[in-house]
Amino acid sequence: xxxxxxxxxLILLHLLAAVICGILxxxxxxxxxxxxxxxxxxxxxxxxxxxxxxxxxxxxxxAILIFFVTMFLMTPDGYPSAAxxxxxxxxxxxxxxxxxxxxxxNKDSYAGVDKNSEYLILQKKIEDVYGNRWTENYYSAQIxxxxxxxxxxxxxxxxxxxxxxxxxxxxxxxxxxxxxxxYCAE
Numbered sequence: 001x002x003x004x005x006x007x008x009x010l011i012l013l014h015l016l017a018a019v020i021c022g023i024l025x026x027x028x029x030x031x032x033x034x035x036x037x038x039x040x041x042x043x044x045x046x047x048x049x050x051x052x053x054x055x056x057x058x059x060x061x062x063a064i065l066i067f068f069v070t071m072f073l074m075t076p077d078g079y080p081s082a083a084x085x086x087x088x089x090x091x092x093x094x095x096x097x098x099x100x101x102x103x104x105x106n107k108d109s110y111a112g113v114d115k116n117s118e119y120l121i122l123q124k125k126i127e128d129v130y131g132n133r134w135t136e137n138y139y140s141a142q143i144x145x146x147x148x149x150x151x152x153x154x155x156x157x158x159x160x161x162x163x164x165x166x167x168x169x170x171x172x173x174x175x176x177x178x179x180x181x182x183y184c185a186e
Contacts, residue, residue: 010055037081059086063111081154081155085154085155087104087125088129088155088161089161091122091152092122092126092152092162092163092169093163093169094122095119095122095150095163096163096169098116099113100120102116107160108146110145110147110165111144113148114143123141124141126152130155139152140152140177141177142179143162147164147165147183148164149162149163149165149182150162150163150164150166150177151176151184154171159172160173162176164177164183164184165183167186168184170185172185
């Protein structure tokens, strides 16, 4: 009876590890399901092993689980951050279109676009990407009558994505899109 409880405990621990890895890898559901599948295979390997010794199949499954967890933890930018960075870039691209339309409708002037509902909605969406990490220095907008620039900090990196009236769109350092330098690049 003790051996059965020990085997059941091992199975539960590996299934729990697979579920935790699946949660950690929520952005890659295929890998999450793969981990659950591997846990099922591991459980099958334990059932075949009546002497309660780890066989090569169980060791291989454990090594694969460790590999995926290590791969996730060692990703410097992380896939979740990459997805959120893509959202920020997309919202800024939409904002560029808002500026262009506003400029054409308002007699070649960007003045007042920061009170435009479309601009405010996009600004709010960018703030929402950060969630509770939001601070005022993550977003900067310099809007003048004939020029503008807007930058937003990309997650998990000290780089900003910037758009301006000169047509620039890309990564910049923090010193751009400020009152002193109301543009994204020299």
